[in-house]
Amino acid sequence: MKLILCLDEKNGISFNNRRQSRDCCIISDICKMLTDTGDGNFDPPFLYISPSSKVLFEDSEIILKICDDPVKDCPRDGTCFLECPVSEDQIPLIHQLVIYRWQCSYPADKYFSFPEEGFEMAYDKTIQGYSHETIIKEVYIKKEY
Amino acid sequence: MNKRFLRLLPVVIILLLMLTGCKRNVQPETFDFSSIAATDNNKETGEDQETSSGNDYSDYSSDIREPSGLSISDIPSYSGDPYAVINGNEPFFELTSSTDAFEYYGDLDHYGRCTVASADLGQELMPKGKRGDISHIRPTGWIQSVYECVEGGSLYNRSHLIAYSLAGENDNERNLITGTRYMNAVSMQEFELMVLDYIRETGNHVLYRVTPVFNHDEPLARGVNMEAYSVEDEGDGIQFNVFCYNVQPDILLDYKTGDSMLDPDIKQSDIKHYVINTGSKKFHDPSCPNISDIKEGNRSDFTCTRDAITKQGYIPCNGCRP
Incomplete structure (x- = not known):
């Protein structure tokens, strides 16, 4: 499963059960990433999300699979966008991590415990945001995958 | 007394008017x-x-x-x-x-x-x-x-x-x-x-x-x-x-x-010199080779406890691990 998260500098993910921030350029990038698989496969892209994330993708062309536990329901080769911490027992389900990194700190009471072992950065790149000057996209691949 | 008061009355009135005007001026907000x-x-x-x-x-x-x-x-x-x-x-x-x-x-x-x-x-x-x-x-x-x-x-x-x-x-x-x-x-x-x-x-x-x-x-x-x-x-x-x-x-x-x-309770041994990168929000040991990559204008020097620097939002460099 490919897991997509937005994190701040301290791996903060949310505060008071609300997202720390949002940027429509990230949504565009996710849509582009899902549709442009590079293998000539143009099947309708699916994205597994929780009900609270629906508001972010309302104007996008991708097909949303809305479920209470998107990590659990997402197939092995699927893509999941999450705005809450991942439970430890679900980490083994992830083979690719895509992190959109805010270039600042926000209030946080929930954090993503980054799996230090087992993942290595494939690449990172700077993308221009709409309400953020820049956002860093970090892509990590599971080592044995 | 009355004549003296009558002579002073215009002066009093002028003073009162001036004071009223001053009162307006002290509320510039x-x-x-x-x-x-x-x-x-x-x-x-x-x-x-x-x-x-x-x-x-x-x-x-x-x-x-x-x-x-x-x-x-x-x-x-x-x-x-x-x-x-x-x-x-x-x-x-x-x-x-x-x-x-x-x-x-x-x-x-x-x-x-x-x-x-x-x-x-x-x-x-x-x-x-x-x-x-x-x-x-x-x-x-x-x-x-x-x-x-x-x-x-x-x-x-x-x-x-x-x-x-x-x-x-x-x-x-x-x-x-x-x-x-x-x-x-x-x-x-x-x-x-x-x-x-x-x-x-x-x-x-x-x-x-x-x-x-x-x-x-x-x-x-x-x-x-x-x-x-x-x-x-x-x-x-x-x-x-x-x-x-x-x-x-x-x-x-x-x-x-x-x-x-x-804070006098802080031990002198806990106070160290760090170099911070205000761009990446990372802090380094002064001997860290990554310091040479810090852009001009983004470098700043801190002399403080490690606790103080992390509380101010800085994260340790992965290279020198200060």
Whole structure:
């Protein structure tokens, strides 16, 4: 499963059960990433999300699979966008991590415990945001995958 | 006596007229802020001032223009976190569905201290230009000191209750308090950024109130109570009620005066020299080879405890692991 998260500098993910921030350029990038698989496969892209994330993708062309536990329901080769911490027992389900990194700190009471072992950065790149000057996209691949 | 009084009467009348005129002149805020309202529709300061056209508060409960009422006894003791959640993150003010942007700055109290700043924030209130000079404002408790353990050196900032980026209020003395660099640039700014991003992305409005909290007659605030609630989505996007502590790591503050000193309880062996990169927000040991990659203008030197530097938002370099 490919897991997509937005994190701040301290791996903060949310505060008071609300997202720390949002940027429509990230949504565009996710849509582009899902549709442009590079293998000539143009099947309708699916994205597994929780009900609270629906508001972010309302104007996008991708097909949303809305479920209470998107990590659990997402197939092995699927893509999941999450705005809450991942439970430890679900980490083994992830083979690719895509992190959109805010270039600042926000209030946080929930954090993503980054799996230090087992993942290595494939690449990172700077993308221009709409309400953020820049956002860093970090892509990590599971080592044995 | 009567003749003497009659001779003096015109003089008395002239003096009275002059005094009346002087009284008008000592209330420049009325004039100043009505002129600012030419660019921002719904600015108002002071509850007893006339409401200019366009300021329609009929949709708002008046309580958002009152201080939150949070007292020192309601606030958890500072335990190292930059802020504490208050009332389960539910604002104290009455929630409304109005999207008529306004901003309000309460009168200074009889000690000359700020009382409250509140707003229904929206894109229409955001500034279009850069912030101007505010160095002529001297809020209560302003005894500036410079320390090597403070980012930028200066202990205090003139802290906007409602950030300039949110409402474009520049040098309003009713919106500026003496705040530590830590409170201003770490704890308050995190909440301000969250609100700012939300408004920019959604175009929605946020009910917002910042109340400085003082202990009795102290001139230096113990902190600020920040409350916010997003209007159009009924709090789904933004909702918080927090108290940001007016503290600075490694420094002791005298809230009765504003004076300060290095914390004498800190061991000298715990104080070290670090190099920080203000761009990447990383800190390094002075011998770290990555220091040579720091862009000119992004390098700064700190002499402080490791705890103080991490509390100011810096993360250790993965290379030298300071």
